[in-house]
Amino acid sequence: MHGVWSQYRNLQAMLARHNLRPVFVPAQEETWIHKDGRFMGMAPVGSAIRRSFIPPPLHYLQLFLRGKFLWMLDLRDWASLFNVWSGLIMAVGIDPFAENQPMEGITLGDVTRKWSPALKSFFLGLARNGLSSHPDAVPISGFIAFLRFYTLLRRDAWMFSYLPEDGGTSICEPLADRIHELGGQLRLGSRVKRVAREGESWRVVWETAAGEESARAAEVILATDSNNARKILCASFGKSIDELFFPRALSNAVIRLWFDRKPRAGAEAGIFTGDFTIHNYFWLDRLSNPFRRWARATNGSALEVHVYGPPETLAQPDAVLLAQAIRDVGQAWPELRDHRIGQHLQRNPETHTLPAVGAKEKHLGIETPWKNLYCAGDWVRHPTPAFFLERACLTGIEAANAVLSSHGLQKWALLDYLPPEPFVAWIEKLMRLGRKKRKQQTTAH
Template sequence: MSDDIFPVVVIGAGLSGLTAGLHLAARDLPPLVLEADIVWPGGRIAGGEDETLEYNGQTWTFSTQHGIHALWGGYDNMRAMFDRFLKIQLRPSTGEEWINRWGTHVSRIEAGTAVRSTWFPPPFHYLQLLFRPRFWKTITWLDFFSVPGFLVSFLWAASVDPIREQIALEGLMLADFFKGWTPNLKAIFKGLGHSLLASPSEHITATAFIAAMRFYTMMRRDTWHLDYLPANPHECMIKPMIKQIEESGGKVMVGSRVETLTRADGHWQIRVEDLRLGSYRTLRAEHVILAVDPPAAKEILTRSPETCQKAQEMRFPRGLENAAIRLWFDAAPQNGAPGGMFTGDFLIDNFFWLHRIQDEFIAWHQQTGGSTIEVHLYAPESVFEQDDRLLIIQATKEVTQAFPELRGHFIHGSIRRNGPTQSQFLIPTEKSLHVITPWDNLWACGDWIGYPSPSLWMERCVVTAVAAANEVLKANQLEIHELIPPRESEWLVRIVEFIARGLRKTIGPVILGTARALRRKKRDGRQKSHSDP
């Protein structure tokens, strides 16, 4: 800093903001990072107040968090950041269960190891599930009538790379992707969409689901390979990241909410409210990196005179609320995978057995023989209007339906409601906010920000954060950080993709033209019938 002008200010101390700050500090360009939360920086990997449990005359204390996250196989840049800065020993997943309920029938299948270890090359690696006897319990003979619709959906997903091509098709939702599917298969794969995109069906576009399928599982077998953090992310990620930033000369200021950005004398003036003191201050910076959720970014940019006109023309994803429910039992389920997802008629979505993942819950299990599960809820707003107690009861009922050996063993439940900060993932287009923004020396990063990478969620946070930091480093003539490119698709996928794209470009226009002509003829016929006496 010279003459009270900061070289770079990062707005937001979530995963993206702290990642950008770390990579700037590593090149001797220490940032000032502003975080609105007074106590818990970290955004959607933030911690929270400990919760206590009285059991058998002993008090147990457990840390809390926004919700447990898994690192998928394609999170290469996030793993590289861990190796570079944090030295975290991740805990590999031994499998992922797919638990489906159709009516009163509940079926379970371990799908993760089957898909990633099969000799069937993508995109046909899901055929390995046919060799798992339990898979046949999840479907009915009627589901075979879904084969034509399934093939159409499959070719659609293979022929379109929504992020690279910036194809949003926002009028088409998740339900449109499943046209021609039977209700049972629709329900199963809708649950997959909920878990992959952390959203209820009504907020998932068809192209967002395609992008998620392509990134997480469709193009390579090894992308469906999960690892977990061994402890609460506040302890093993957030605190060490802040410590390294501050040891390098940077500063993370909590309780600092940005009001406006103003351009003056070639610098950015940042009006900040100190939420702890109830006062305001103005900071000046050469560069600004915006690393906040969509609602906060929209509020800052549309409120600031310098940016409001262009920001009002932009498309910002909505923020969605969700909940993480934890249930303690005085018994443990039979051996199984550490996590997975609920689909079909279940209300709850993905789940994680914490006593198989994180150290403090492993200790609880070893000493008591008990277990703890965390389930996530991505539901319509009406569901979150229900009382905490009712949601915990519903979650307990559904968990014990899937794991009947736990019936009668429930001892404690808690719920963490997360406000509407979860980004609805929309395919970034020219109307979106990108890493390189329309304004001088203002950059952006986050899991909803436009950048030519197929990555999603935490990997997209890291990729866009490093990209934004690199823009600042280039402007200061400093060495940039190398980004790991996406993994190349496996050979058969590339062939299928080539054929599907060819069909899309040749037959697609004919089909669309015919459909439009039929709709026009039908409309003209209706108009003529109304005009006839």
């Protein structure tokens, strides 16, 4: 299941430009399901965040007006509210991507150590699909940038929609057809091994089932995931690549369960936190057209759950992971316990970027140290606040623009992101001024 957030402006504009924008399915509500020992609670949270009547960064307070949310909290949560609040305010004052602020050595674990278990779980749960690792392994720059882009600065930033079918049918296949129409070519089953300078051009070497092939190109855009970009660059330029910073990429598992009846009424999607193995869920029969059709014909339901780690959980055999997911789902929807009619587990390789900001001289941007070799992808350094699909799209357009401008051709315009709402923008300005003054005082001493 893929979500397209309201701030994915360049992705949506690119799809519209090529007449490929699918009819998105708007998200209505997300439920937070939390388990701590014998306690298990559920609270609708998504609509309270995006439709709060309180302006950001205070908009989360609307959650505290909901009885079910309050039920999830205990004394420790109230006692640690100030720590949570100061963590959020810190995120207002720093823009890690725009300031190229790696905040090296500080992890999400350090910042949230004094947060209470439930509130910590809640905020980590909101960011879990993006920052899928132990808090002590998540760079704080990634978490702050994530909060800022998706929820902290605008209420409507948490508005999003789902693709109406799987990613291949909704986006990838129409996009591939469009590339063919425009005279481009896609070569499936070809793995680039290395690139080598040949005069003023590059020779790109790739491997297919038939053996090694190569071609010359004046410009190359390396648009693989972070791990594969590192491999290709290592094979091309040797040991010097070890000095560079590549954001980590993680694996995950996607599990689908089919039932012969529907669950009780509730949100179409949500997050699991605390003592659960699974991290988020989507009722496919309410979001995805093929599943809707199947559910209409059978009166059944189908659930997708994601497991984003940690590595020791993902290292378990399929049967164990599946059993844990089925147990978690049974706890959340006991009415479905004896109604499962099918299951499927898919493991995704280590390609899901763990967003992080590296030092400018070490983290590759779109223009690289190698002439006419550009990078694009959700791991690439760029001052834009965007994440994931939007970041991949924006850096792709920027890389294409670099090639266009090297030929003296007109570039594609990029859309700016909607600015922070006025109150939080004012706080941000004050905090920036404060930081600037402190910096001046420290340098003066």
